[in-house]
Amino acid sequence: MSIREKALILDKTGIERALTRVAHEILEKNKGAGDLVLVGIQRGGVHLSKRLAEKIRQIEKVDIPVGSLDITMYRDDLATRKSQPVPQTTDISFDIQDKIMVLVDDVLFTGRTIRAALNSIMDYGRPKRIQLAVLVDRGHRELPIRADYVGKNLPTASREKVEVMLVEDGGEEKVVILGE
Amino acid sequence: MRKQQTVGGEGNGWCLITPNSGAILLKGAAMALKTKDLLAIKGMTADEIKLILDTAATFKDVSERDIKKVPTLRGKTIINLFYEASTRTRTSFELAGKRLSADVINISTSTSSVVKGETLIDTARNLEAMKCNIIIVRHSCSGAPEYLSKILKSSVINAGDGFHEHPTQALLDMFTIREKLGRLAGLTVAIVGDIAHSRVARSNIHGLTAMGAKVRVCGPPTMIPPGIECLGAEVTYDMDRAVEGADVVMMLRLQLERQASGLFPGVREYARFYGLNTARLAKAAGHALVMHPGPMNRGVEISSEVADSTAVILDQVTNGVAIRMAVMFLLSGGTKAEA
Numbered sequence: 001m002s003i004r005e006k007a008l009i010l011d012k013t014g015i016e017r018a019l020t021r022v023a024h025e026i027l028e029k030n031k032g033a034g035d036l037v038l039v040g041i042q043r044g045g046v047h048l049s050k051r052l053a054e055k056i057r058q059i060e061k062v063d064i065p066v067g068s069l070d071i072t073m074y075r076d077d078l079a080t081r082k083s084q085p086v087p088q089t090t091d092i093s094f095d096i097q098d099k100i101m102v103l104v105d106d107v108l109f110t111g112r113t114i115r116a117a118l119n120s121i122m123d124y125g126r127p128k129r130i131q132l133a134v135l136v137d138r139g140h141r142e143l144p145i146r147a148d149y150v151g152k153n154l155p156t157a158s159r160e161k162v163e164v165m166l167v168e169d170g171g172e173e174k175v176v177i178l179g180e
Numbered sequence: 181m182r183k184q185q186t187v188g189g190e191g192n193g194w195c196l197i198t199p200n201s202g203a204i205l206l207k208g209a210a211m212a213l214k215t216k217d218l219l220a221i222k223g224m225t226a227d228e229i230k231l232i233l234d235t236a237a238t239f240k241d242v243s244e245r246d247i248k249k250v251p252t253l254r255g256k257t258i259i260n261l262f263y264e265a266s267t268r269t270r271t272s273f274e275l276a277g278k279r280l281s282a283d284v285i286n287i288s289t290s291t292s293s294v295v296k297g298e299t300l301i302d303t304a305r306n307l308e309a310m311k312c313n314i315i316i317v318r319h320s321c322s323g324a325p326e327y328l329s330k331i332l333k334s335s336v337i338n339a340g341d342g343f344h345e346h347p348t349q350a351l352l353d354m355f356t357i358r359e360k361l362g363r364l365a366g367l368t369v370a371i372v373g374d375i376a377h378s379r380v381a382r383s384n385i386h387g388l389t390a391m392g393a394k395v396r397v398c399g400p401p402t403m404i405p406p407g408i409e410c411l412g413a414e415v416t417y418d419m420d421r422a423v424e425g426a427d428v429v430m431m432l433r434l435q436l437e438r439q440a441s442g443l444f445p446g447v448r449e450y451a452r453f454y455g456l457n458t459a460r461l462a463k464a465a466g467h468a469l470v471m472h473p474g475p476m477n478r479g480v481e482i483s484s485e486v487a488d489s490t491a492v493i494l495d496q497v498t499n500g501v502a503i504r505m506a507v508m509f510l511l512s513g514g515t516k517a518e519a
Contacts, residue, residue, distance in 0.1 A: 070238060073250035073280075073509075083212030084513040086231065087238035123247040 003178050009154060009162070010175040015135065018151030019048070022133055023055035025149050030100055033060045035128065037099045041117055042070040042088035044106030047168040048135060052104060067092035069103075074116035092124055101127040102149075106164040108134040111145035136175055138162050213510045217329040217336040220345040221386040229387060233355050236499070236506035242279055243501055253282035253512055257312040260286045261304070262339070263294070263319040268474050268497060269339050269349070273316050276504035282313075304328050314508060317341070335511040343377050349473055350383035352503040354391060356496050357428055360469055365392030370422040370464075371413075372454060373432025373481055374403040374443070380473045381432060385411045398422035399432075399454060402443045419454050426464045430471045431456050431481045447480055457483040461490065471496060 010018065030036055033056055040049030046068045053066045072087040103117055114132060121130065133149035138156045152175070156162060161178040165171055213228060221229070242250055258277040262270055270286065277284035287307075289295070294303060300319070307315060314335045317325040322342030329336040340346040358364050369388050375381045375397045388395050389412040397404065397413045398421075409415055416422050423429055434450060444450045461470065470482070470491040478484045487493065
């Protein structure tokens with residue numbers, strides 16, 4: 001399959017600006033960083049959650065707990081996929097009981113990943129509130145799920161693929177649409 | 181021979197060529213086991229073994245949590261079909277299945293239709309007729325699980341067959357070594373005891389050599405099968421030489437039930453020549469791991485002092501659950517073609 005880059009959606013500066021705005025929105029909506037915890041969904045959301053925490057630290061001068069969550073074991077399509085991804089680490093080493101948790105992912109698409117993440121979180125405790133922050137919302141939801149904070153709304157065709165590349169993965173930082 | 185299925189390892193990872201970074205595998209890249217069954221370590225590639233070990237690492241966390249259950253195999257049915265006695269392995273498979281939310285049924289042959297004379301294949305076909313997804317088989321005949329795998333559509337996991345293989349034991353041993361020492365390649369592993377009758381030894385020799393470790397086997401000449409060197413293991417009858425500088429010393433259970441067959445003159449003599457005690461262990465590398473698949477004969481192949489102070493035997497048991505969860509997970513997923 002030959003895949004090529006069809007359009008550049010966000011460059012490095014664009015990603016930075018979007019994250020800065022999302023960090024401010026999180027603080028505005030929750031009236032500060034009290035009780036706030038961030039959890040990045042493996043793998044795309046993990047680096048983003050760390051960056052958001054760093055931005056919140058710069059703005060509010062407080063360190064908020066950051067964890068990572070792998071949802072492989074909670075997927076609903078194990079039987080139909082050709083193969084499974086190797087599960088990554090889940091590391092939530094802080095108490096989430098009665099906290100305001102912001103789930104962070106790179107791309108919001110069908111919503112099934114978020115459904116799995118919500119189920120998984122319930123096995124770790126009962127946050128007071130769970131919110132969702134994504135860098136890109138590309139539409140095509142299959143479940144009644146929406147994001148509280150969106151870096152970029154991006155109408156796409158469902159056959160296209162949106163790829164978020166970050167410097168942490170080694171390489172250029174950008175958001176692109178891929179297609180055949 | 182294991183069944184080769186027409187399942188590609190391509191997953192849904194797309195390969196994108198970018199000018200500055202060359203080919204990168206995009207997120208969501210996935211691998212799969214190419215077989216419907218886990219019958220033997222022999223024939224597995226280093227990549228396949230590594231996939232199972234890596235997958236097990238994350239499943240280990242599930243057992244550390246307050247809620248030791250994930251919904252991964254909800255709605256699947258797993259049958260433990262054990263024709264031989266077992267505490268550890270059967271419980272480990274059962275817990276692994278239950279922690280993945282599968283329904284697990286245990287069948288011990290002493291209370292089943294087997295005592296009425298039902299054949300292995302009939303028993304298995306009847307179980308499959310009740311729509312189970314995975315059958316875990318332990319049998320005293322080498323090759324019994326492979327035989328079943330050819331007839332059944334369900335996945336078959338070998339939980340030990342005769343003197344042939346015990347693949348999940350070798351996987352959990354390799355997992356434990358990698359966890360404690362950080363690697364497998366380049367290590368020297370001494371396996372000591374009744375090699376001839378040990379399926380654990382055979383699976384470990386295949387796995388460890390595939391992963392680039394050096395294996396020494398050691399025991400009385402009556403317990404070393406001729407030609408074992410062909411599997412890539414070095415043979416010695418001198419335990420001091422086997423242990424010398426070893427990174428891992430893996431002790432096998434002396435199968436006391438074989439004492440009458442004249443393979444060894446007596447338990448005390450065996451313990452003197454092939455038992456692991458503190459003095460012998462001192463010849464191994466300073467960081468050496470002591471392992472035992474259980475059940476132990478304290479004071480025979482392993483002294484209580486060694487078993488209770490330096491050995492990682494209980495870590496092996498803990499890791500066994502994670503390995504079996506990983507194997508069930510990897511065999512259950514995917515739309516594997518019918519063979």
